[in-house]
Amino acid sequence: MPPTALQCKECGSRYGLDARYVCEQCFGPLEVAYEAPQADAAELRRKIQAGSSGIWRYADFLPFSERPKDPLEPGLTPLVKADQLAERLGIGELWIKNDAANPTHSFKDRVVAVAAAKAQELGFETLACASTGNLANAVAAHAAARGLESYVFVPADLEEQKLLATGVYGTRLVGIRGNYDDVNRLCTQLCEERPWAFVNVNLRPYYAEGSKTLAYETVEQLGWTLPDRVVVPIASGSLFTKIGRGFTEWLELGLVEGELPTFNGAQAEGCSPVATAYQEGWEVCKPQRPDTIAKSLAIGNPADGPYALELARRTGGTIEAVTDDEIRAAIRLLAETTGIFTETAGGVTIATLAKLAERGDIDPSERVVAYITGEGLKTLDATRDGFVMHEIDPTVEALDAEFATATSAVAAH
Numbered sequence: 519m520p521p522t523a524l525q526c527k528e529c530g531s532r533y534g535l536d537a538r539y540v541c542e543q544c545f546g547p548l549e550v551a552y553e554a555p556q557a558d559a560a561e562l563r564r565k566i567q568a569g570s571s572g573i574w575r576y577a578d579f580l581p582f583s584e585r586p587k588d589p590l591e592p593g594l595t596p597l598v599k600a601d602q603l604a605e606r607l608g609i610g611e612l613w614i615k616n617d618a619a620n621p622t623h624s625f626k627d628r629v630v631a632v633a634a635a636k637a638q639e640l641g642f643e644t645l646a647c648a649s650t651g652n653l654a655n656a657v658a659a660h661a662a663a664r665g666l667e668s669y670v671f672v673p674a675d676l677e678e679q680k681l682l683a684t685g686v687y688g689t690r691l692v693g694i695r696g697n698y699d700d701v702n703r704l705c706t707q708l709c710e711e712r713p714w715a716f717v718n719v720n721l722r723p724y725y726a727e728g729s730k731t732l733a734y735e736t737v738e739q740l741g742w743t744l745p746d747r748v749v750v751p752i753a754s755g756s757l758f759t760k761i762g763r764g765f766t767e768w769l770e771l772g773l774v775e776g777e778l779p780t781f782n783g784a785q786a787e788g789c790s791p792v793a794t795a796y797q798e799g800w801e802v803c804k805p806q807r808p809d810t811i812a813k814s815l816a817i818g819n820p821a822d823g824p825y826a827l828e829l830a831r832r833t834g835g836t837i838e839a840v841t842d843d844e845i846r847a848a849i850r851l852l853a854e855t856t857g858i859f860t861e862t863a864g865g866v867t868i869a870t871l872a873k874l875a876e877r878g879d880i881d882p883s884e885r886v887v888a889y890i891t892g893e894g895l896k897t898l899d900a901t902r903d904g905f906v907m908h909e910i911d912p913t914v915e916a917l918d919a920e921f922a923t924a925t926s927a928v929a930a931h
Contacts, residue, residue: 526547539723609880628731649718657717861892
């Protein structure tokens with residue numbers, strides 16, 4: 519399925535496969551267009567299964583004429599059957615796609631791997647990005663592994679864990695006094711002035727393609743079948759829509775049979791422009807000023823918001839918003855029932871899943887996949903005060919006394 523052009527999602531205008539992201543005719547966003555593959559479904563399946571143990575096993579569906587070399591190949595992260603969580607929520611069959619198992623512990627490794635490979639193919643020597651944290655980690659790491667210079671621009675008040683896990687790679691880390699949308703505006707200006715590959719600006723059409731691999735892996739790990747419903751966090755809306763595109767491509771190629779799953783999007787109430795638009799029946803999203811612990815989802819003016827709305831409505835899904843307290847509770851719930859510790863974005867996903875289950879939106883016969891996009895160690899403050907440490911003297915008697923007291927206190931309460 520070789521790439522043929524960059525094509526406008528609005529008017530269909532086509533451009534060469536270079537570093538550009540907006541249509542000159544209508545200012546619509548660009549995406550990669552592909553030539554239909556010559557191989558049949560059985561041959562494509564065999565080629566995939568004989569491929570690498572990461573995202574490049576799907577190289578035929580990504581924007582390259584041949585498989586790139588990648589020193590930090592992400593992908594093939596665990597798909598975990600979450601029986602205890604399903605029972606707690608009253609769901610028949612639930613799977614957790616744990617993308618915290620990537621090299622820098624988030625799904626952003628997928629998109630950056632694709633963007634970094636394209637940057638080198640196009641001759642760039644500097645990789646850059648605007649980020650709310652996870653992308654900063656991934657850009658710094660993949661640039662270091664490829665021997666590229668890098669600049670990473672983030673809101674200055676980002677979680678300390680994400681700053682530390684970015685600076686360690688030797689990148690030029692720049693904190694901006696403002697929110698993500700302020701950071702993104704500066705990077706859009708810089709990409710016109712500097713010969714840098716901004717993964718989520720001038721390389722955005724290629725970068726976004728990496729998210730399709732989450733759909734491909736889900737199908738493959740479910741034995742070449744589709745889920746009935748997916749729950750996906752929404753920041754810009756790109757991950758949400760590209761998972762949809764990944765399923766659609768494989769349906770069209772005959773690699774999997776069935777119908778597109780129901781798509782439920784998840785946002786935090788403190789930054790929920792897409793959920794608000796969904797609830798109000800709008801076709802576009804009105805910008806919001808972020809105020810939430812889910813900083814990795816805090817994009818007040820989401821570029822792919824309208825496309826996320828269309829996908830949710832077309833598949834019979836919804837886009838929900840949850841509170842910070844619900845996010846914290848969901849992080850604990852996931853950890854206690856699956857052993858998976860997620861960052862706040864994953865808390866948004868699980869809180870939304872719980873809301874859907876409580877409301878009765880999920881049929882007991884459905885197979886549900888929830889996407890966890892980042893590691894809990896990145897947002898430790900969200901779990902502060904969520905548990906008690908019992909401090910005792912080093913004796914058996916002290917242990918028994920402590921827990922007898924604690925049990926009595928719980929019973930009295």
